[in-house]
Amino acid sequence: MSVELPPGLAVLIVEDGDEYLDTLGRFVPGPRWLQARSARAALEVLARETIDLLYLDMRFDRSPRHDLVGDLVAAVARNGGDPERAWRHLALHQGLYILDALARAGHGHLPALLAYDFAREPRRFVFLRSTWPRLDWVSDGATAADIRAKMVAVLGRSVAP
Amino acid sequence: MFAVVCWLGSALALPLPAGVTPMSVEVAGEAGSPAVAAAITVLGDPVTSASLADAYLQAGLDLQRRRQFDAAAAAVGIAWALRPNDAAACEALAAIHDARHESAPAEWWFLRAILLDGRRASARQHYAEFLVGRLDEAAPGRDVRADAAAAVAHLQAANTLPDHDAALVCSLGRALALARRCADAAAAVEACLRLPTRKAPRRRPADLHVAVGDCHFADGDFAEADAAFQRAGAAGFAVSARLDAVRAARDRIRIEPGPEHEGVDQRARDLALRAIAALDGLGERRTADATSPALNPAAGGAAPLTPNGSARAQEAVRLATTLIGAALRLAPESGLVQFARAESLVAAGAQADAELPFARALALGLPDDRWTARAAASLGRLYLRWGDGARSAQAAVLLDDAVRLEPTRADLRWDLIDAHRKAGQLRPALHHLDRWLRREDAGTADQRRDALALRRALQAAVGPADSASNGSLPVGPAAAATVAALREARRLAADDRYRDAADALRRHLRTARAAPALWNELALYVEALGDPRGALDARLRSLAVDAAQPDVQLAVGRARLHANEVTLARRHLLEAERLGVADATIQLVRLDVPAEPGLLGWRDVRRTALLAGLRQRLDGALTRSDARVPRRDTPLGRSLRASLDGRLAVARAWQVLALLLVACGAAVLAWWRWGGLDLKHFLDDHPGAGADVVRVLAAIRHEVLKHNTVALEGLAEALERGLPEAADQASHVRRTLLGGGVEAAVVDRLHGYVRELQLIARAHGERLNPRRDRALRALLRGFGLVGAQRRALGQVDALRASGRLALAAALRRAARWLNAEAWAAVTDLLDELRRLRVDAALLQRVFARTRAEPDLAALAVAPLDLDAASDLPVWVDVPRAAFDDVLTNLFRNAIQAGTALEPDAMNGGGTGARGPVRVGVGVHFEVDPITGLEGVAVAVKDCAPGDLDDARIRSAPVERGLGLCRDLVERHEGSLDVRPEPAPWRKALVVRLPRADPPAAAGGRT
Known part of the structure; x- marks a missing residue:
C-alpha cells in the first residue's frame, strides 16, 4: 500500500552532489524538490522559500572546505590535534553540522530526514533526536515507498516529542 | 627405255644404234636403277649394247668435263646399265656424284668400281682423294683417322699399280697427315714437291705443309709443327693463328730438358701423370679417398666429355692430349703413357679407341698395383658400358683383378658385382655382395638396404638351382614339360649361366605360357640379372595364370612399391596378406605409416589411434602362427615396430603433457574461480589489514549501495504500472549504474573498490577472491543482473508489456541482491571486524x-x-x-x-x-x-x-x-x-x- 504525500510539499535536499535530487526527483514524484549544496545555501533557500521538509545527506566529502560548517578547533582537538583528520571528520558528519547550523538559525522546528543508516547506532539516533525532535533517517537501501512513508511520518511528528 | 634413249640421243646428238627398235617402255627412273637395267636387258644384243655403252660413257665423260652433271649422270648411267660390270662407268658415276657433293652415292660407286677392278689405280686414287676431301669438311672434333687410314691404304695400293698418277703422292701426303702419320706425311709431301709441275698441276704446297704441321701439332711435336707452318707461310698461307697456337702449347706444357740422370721414361711418365691429373679433374669421382687426384691411381678415371662439356673440361682434354702426345714420342712403350692415352680417349668420347691403349697399358705393365687396378677397372668399366654378355664377362675378369689388387675399394666391388650379374654369373656376384655386406662400414643405410634387397634377389635366383634335386619342382603328369624346362634352366644356372638359363626358360614359355612355375623361375633369374621390369612382367604373367601365389603377390607388390606404383602395390600386398603372408602385412603397415611425424612428433598426437592400430596389425603379423608363408623380413618388421613404438611413445608423451597442461589450466582456473580467501578469512589471518578493509567497505556502502534500491525498485514499479516516466528512469539507471554518461558509473566504482581490496590482500601475500566473499559476491551478482538488462534498459519504450514485466522482475532481483544481501553482508562484516566488547x-x-x-x-x-x-x-x-x-x-x-x-x-x-x-x-x-x-x-x-x-x-x-x-x-x-x-x-x-x-x-x- 503506497503512502501518498501531501500535495504542494516542498522539500529541500542538502547534498554535496546531485544524486538525491536526481533519484528522488525521478522515483519519488510529487513534492517540489529543491536543492542546496551547503549550510549557507540551505539558509538562503530557507530565507526565500517555504520549506516543509529537509532531506540531508550525511557525507559531504566532495564539498570544498570553505563550504563546510562546524567547529574546526574542537574537531582538531578531538582528532589528536590532526587538522586533516578534523576536516575529514567535519566532511563525514557534515549533515549533522548543517542541521546544527540550521537549528541555530531558527529552523530547528523543521522536520528533517537524514540519509544515513542508524539501524546499528540506535543510541546515537536517540541522542540526536533529543536535540532535533522532528528528525528521522532513511537508509540508502530504502525504496521509494519507504522514503514516502518516512516523509509522511516525519511531517506528522510534533515538535515536542 | 626407248623414250630415255631417244631423249638422250636427241639431247646428246647421238645416233641410235642400228637394230634398236623403239619399245613402249615408259621409264623415267634414275640411270642405273634396276628398272633401267631391266629395260636394257630386253634390248637383247650384247654387241650393240657394248658399243652403245662405250658411246654413252664417252658422252657422259665429255658432259662431265663440261660440268653438265645431270646429263653426264644420265649418259653414264645408261652406259652402266648396258654394261653393269664396267668399273669405268662406276668410277665415272662416282666422280659425277662427288662433283655434285652427293657423298653417299659417290662412295657407293667408288667402292663398286674398286670391287669390280681392284687394280684400277685411278679409282683408288679418286676414292682416296674423295675421302681426304670429305675429311676436310668433317666436323671439328670428329675422329677422322679411320677415313684417313682408308685413304692412305687406297693410295698406297694405287701407288703400286703401273698406271697410277704420279701426283698421287701429293694426296698420299695429305692422307698420311690426317692419319697422324706425320713423318710419313712429311716424306710424301717432300716427294710431291719434288715432282715437276706438269706431273702435279693441281698440287698446292701450302696446303700440304699446313696438313703436315697440323699433324705434328696434334702429336705434340711442336718444333716440327712450327717448321711446317713456317714453310706454309713461306708458300703464302696465313699461318699466324697456327703459329700462335704452337707457342701457346709450348708455354703450356713447358717441356724442359730433364737432368742428366733423369731418363726419357721418367719424363714421359711425368707428362703422363700430368695428363692424368688434368683428366682426373673432370667428371664425377667414384671414390671419396682421392687425396691427390693428380697422382692418385685410385681415382675413378676420366668421364667421357659430353658435347656440351664446359670450356674448362675441353681445355683439360686438349692439355692432356698435348701432354700425352709428347709422352708418346718419348716413351710409347710405357704402360703409364698408354694408360694416360686411353684415359684421354675416354674423356674425348672415343671409348672404342681406348680399348687398345688400355690393353697395351696392362700388357706393358704399370708402376704399381694401384695403377694396375685402376687400368683394369677402367677397361672393365668400358666393357661394362658396352653391355653385351661376352664383354661383361671380360669386364668381370678385369674388375676381379682390380678388386684383388684393391680389396678395400667398395666401388670396384660394386662394379664387379654388376659385371657378374650382366654376365649372368650370379654366384660370384652373391659372393662379392656378401663380402661387401660383411664390412661394417660399407655404404650408407640406403645402400645397405639396396644391397640387402639385391642379396635377396640373388639368393632367390641361386636357391632353385641349388635345390634342383630336392623336390622343389612341380609334380604331376601335366607338369612334366614344366619340370623338364625347369631342370634344364637350373642345370644352366648351376653352371652359373643364368642368362642362358633365362633364355632357355623364355624358349619354353613360347610354347608353354600357362606355366606359372616357369614364369616365376624366369622372374627370379631376370631380377637377379638386373632387369626388374622383366621380372615384374614375368610375375604378372604368372599371376595371370594363378593368382593364388602369395609369394608372387608379395614380390609383385614389392616391385610395384619400388617403382613407386603405390596403388597397384597395395592391391598385390593386400592379396598377399589375404593369402597369409606376414611380410605383406609388414609392407602394408610401412605404406600406411604416416611419413611426417612433425617437429618433435607433434603431428602424431592426432594419429595415436592410427599408429596404435598399425602397431597392433604389425604385431599380429609378426606373431601370427597360421601364416602360410614364412616370414623373411623380420628386420623390417622389427624396425617398423621400433619406429611405431617410438612414435607412439612420443605421441603419448605429448598427450600426457597436453593432459597435464589441461589439468594445470583447469587447476589454475579452479583456483582462480574458487581459490583465494574471502574477506573474513583474510582478516582473520591478517588483522592488521582490518582498518584498510573497513575503510573500503565503508566507502562501498556509501558510494556503491547508495540510491540503488530506490532507483531499481522505483523503476520496477514504473515498469509494472506502465508509467510513461519508466523510459526516463531506465535511462537514468542505465547511465548512473552501468555507465555511458560523463560521470563514473557506480559499477565502475564497485570494481575499483574490489580491486583496491585485492591489492590490500596482495600486499599481505594473499589472494582475495571476490566470488568467495559473501558481500562482494552479492554486490557483483546484483550489478551483474542489472548489467544483463543493459539493452532492455535502453529501449524500454520498445518493450512489450511482457518485456517490461520481465525487466521489472530482473531489476527487483538485482535490488534484492544489492539491498538485502550485499548491504547486510557489508554491514555485518563491518560490525564483525571492528566491534569489540571491552x-x-x-x-x-x-x-x-x-x-x-x-x-x-x-x-x-x-x-x-x-x-x-x-x-x-x-x-x-x-x-x-x-x-x-x-x-x-x-x-x-x-x-x-x-x-x-x-x-x-x-x-x-x-x-x-x-x-x-x-x-x-x-x-x-x-x-x-x-x-x-x-x-x-x-x-x-x-x-x-x-x-x-x-x-x-x-x-x-x-x-x-x-x-x-x-x-x-x-x-x-x-x-x-x-x-x-x-x-x-x-x-x-x-x-x-x-x-x-x-x-x-x-x-x-x-
Whole structure:
C-alpha cells in the first residue's frame, strides 16, 4: 500500500552532489524538490522559500572546505590535534553540522530526514533526536515507498516529542 | 627405255644404234636403277649394247668435263646399265656424284668400281682423294683417322699399280697427315714437291705443309709443327693463328730438358701423370679417398666429355692430349703413357679407341698395383658400358683383378658385382655382395638396404638351382614339360649361366605360357640379372595364370612399391596378406605409416589411434602362427615396430603433457574461480589489514549501495504500472549504474573498490577472491543482473508489456541482491571486524600478559588499578588485535616509566620506600553534542611525571611505541593524547575510540 504525500510539499535536499535530487526527483514524484549544496545555501533557500521538509545527506566529502560548517578547533582537538583528520571528520558528519547550523538559525522546528543508516547506532539516533525532535533517517537501501512513508511520518511528528 | 634413249640421243646428238627398235617402255627412273637395267636387258644384243655403252660413257665423260652433271649422270648411267660390270662407268658415276657433293652415292660407286677392278689405280686414287676431301669438311672434333687410314691404304695400293698418277703422292701426303702419320706425311709431301709441275698441276704446297704441321701439332711435336707452318707461310698461307697456337702449347706444357740422370721414361711418365691429373679433374669421382687426384691411381678415371662439356673440361682434354702426345714420342712403350692415352680417349668420347691403349697399358705393365687396378677397372668399366654378355664377362675378369689388387675399394666391388650379374654369373656376384655386406662400414643405410634387397634377389635366383634335386619342382603328369624346362634352366644356372638359363626358360614359355612355375623361375633369374621390369612382367604373367601365389603377390607388390606404383602395390600386398603372408602385412603397415611425424612428433598426437592400430596389425603379423608363408623380413618388421613404438611413445608423451597442461589450466582456473580467501578469512589471518578493509567497505556502502534500491525498485514499479516516466528512469539507471554518461558509473566504482581490496590482500601475500566473499559476491551478482538488462534498459519504450514485466522482475532481483544481501553482508562484516566488547576482564588479561613479558617479568608491579567508576562493559569500533596492541603498548610504557622513578614517586610521594610499580586504567564515555558520536576514553594512568605532551605523541615514529599506538587508533577513527591526572597519578595516556552499540541493540535497516 503506497503512502501518498501531501500535495504542494516542498522539500529541500542538502547534498554535496546531485544524486538525491536526481533519484528522488525521478522515483519519488510529487513534492517540489529543491536543492542546496551547503549550510549557507540551505539558509538562503530557507530565507526565500517555504520549506516543509529537509532531506540531508550525511557525507559531504566532495564539498570544498570553505563550504563546510562546524567547529574546526574542537574537531582538531578531538582528532589528536590532526587538522586533516578534523576536516575529514567535519566532511563525514557534515549533515549533522548543517542541521546544527540550521537549528541555530531558527529552523530547528523543521522536520528533517537524514540519509544515513542508524539501524546499528540506535543510541546515537536517540541522542540526536533529543536535540532535533522532528528528525528521522532513511537508509540508502530504502525504496521509494519507504522514503514516502518516512516523509509522511516525519511531517506528522510534533515538535515536542 | 626407248623414250630415255631417244631423249638422250636427241639431247646428246647421238645416233641410235642400228637394230634398236623403239619399245613402249615408259621409264623415267634414275640411270642405273634396276628398272633401267631391266629395260636394257630386253634390248637383247650384247654387241650393240657394248658399243652403245662405250658411246654413252664417252658422252657422259665429255658432259662431265663440261660440268653438265645431270646429263653426264644420265649418259653414264645408261652406259652402266648396258654394261653393269664396267668399273669405268662406276668410277665415272662416282666422280659425277662427288662433283655434285652427293657423298653417299659417290662412295657407293667408288667402292663398286674398286670391287669390280681392284687394280684400277685411278679409282683408288679418286676414292682416296674423295675421302681426304670429305675429311676436310668433317666436323671439328670428329675422329677422322679411320677415313684417313682408308685413304692412305687406297693410295698406297694405287701407288703400286703401273698406271697410277704420279701426283698421287701429293694426296698420299695429305692422307698420311690426317692419319697422324706425320713423318710419313712429311716424306710424301717432300716427294710431291719434288715432282715437276706438269706431273702435279693441281698440287698446292701450302696446303700440304699446313696438313703436315697440323699433324705434328696434334702429336705434340711442336718444333716440327712450327717448321711446317713456317714453310706454309713461306708458300703464302696465313699461318699466324697456327703459329700462335704452337707457342701457346709450348708455354703450356713447358717441356724442359730433364737432368742428366733423369731418363726419357721418367719424363714421359711425368707428362703422363700430368695428363692424368688434368683428366682426373673432370667428371664425377667414384671414390671419396682421392687425396691427390693428380697422382692418385685410385681415382675413378676420366668421364667421357659430353658435347656440351664446359670450356674448362675441353681445355683439360686438349692439355692432356698435348701432354700425352709428347709422352708418346718419348716413351710409347710405357704402360703409364698408354694408360694416360686411353684415359684421354675416354674423356674425348672415343671409348672404342681406348680399348687398345688400355690393353697395351696392362700388357706393358704399370708402376704399381694401384695403377694396375685402376687400368683394369677402367677397361672393365668400358666393357661394362658396352653391355653385351661376352664383354661383361671380360669386364668381370678385369674388375676381379682390380678388386684383388684393391680389396678395400667398395666401388670396384660394386662394379664387379654388376659385371657378374650382366654376365649372368650370379654366384660370384652373391659372393662379392656378401663380402661387401660383411664390412661394417660399407655404404650408407640406403645402400645397405639396396644391397640387402639385391642379396635377396640373388639368393632367390641361386636357391632353385641349388635345390634342383630336392623336390622343389612341380609334380604331376601335366607338369612334366614344366619340370623338364625347369631342370634344364637350373642345370644352366648351376653352371652359373643364368642368362642362358633365362633364355632357355623364355624358349619354353613360347610354347608353354600357362606355366606359372616357369614364369616365376624366369622372374627370379631376370631380377637377379638386373632387369626388374622383366621380372615384374614375368610375375604378372604368372599371376595371370594363378593368382593364388602369395609369394608372387608379395614380390609383385614389392616391385610395384619400388617403382613407386603405390596403388597397384597395395592391391598385390593386400592379396598377399589375404593369402597369409606376414611380410605383406609388414609392407602394408610401412605404406600406411604416416611419413611426417612433425617437429618433435607433434603431428602424431592426432594419429595415436592410427599408429596404435598399425602397431597392433604389425604385431599380429609378426606373431601370427597360421601364416602360410614364412616370414623373411623380420628386420623390417622389427624396425617398423621400433619406429611405431617410438612414435607412439612420443605421441603419448605429448598427450600426457597436453593432459597435464589441461589439468594445470583447469587447476589454475579452479583456483582462480574458487581459490583465494574471502574477506573474513583474510582478516582473520591478517588483522592488521582490518582498518584498510573497513575503510573500503565503508566507502562501498556509501558510494556503491547508495540510491540503488530506490532507483531499481522505483523503476520496477514504473515498469509494472506502465508509467510513461519508466523510459526516463531506465535511462537514468542505465547511465548512473552501468555507465555511458560523463560521470563514473557506480559499477565502475564497485570494481575499483574490489580491486583496491585485492591489492590490500596482495600486499599481505594473499589472494582475495571476490566470488568467495559473501558481500562482494552479492554486490557483483546484483550489478551483474542489472548489467544483463543493459539493452532492455535502453529501449524500454520498445518493450512489450511482457518485456517490461520481465525487466521489472530482473531489476527487483538485482535490488534484492544489492539491498538485502550485499548491504547486510557489508554491514555485518563491518560490525564483525571492528566491534569489540571491552570489560574489566579484558583489561586485566591485557595487563597480565604485558607484565608477563620477559623484560617486565622481574619487576615488581602492583595489580592493575581499575577505576571503579569506569563505564564497563562497553563496545568499541576497533578490532580486537588493534585494541590489544594499543593497550599493551600503553601498559608497557607505564610500567617502564614507573621503574625509573624515585621510591617516593613510585608511591605517589609517600613513605620513601620503594614499592611495586602502579598502573591504573579508567574507561569512560564521551558524547559529541552535535554529531551524537559516542567515544570511549580509555585512560592508562601512571605515576611518572615525564615530559610527554601531545606534540611528542604526534611526532613519534609510527614504527614503535607511542607512534605505533597513535597510528593504530587513528586508523580506527580514534585518537591518542596525554593529560595530567590527579594524585596519586601523575598523567594519563588517553585512547579515544568510537563507541559501538552492542549487537543486540543494533537493528536492521528500516
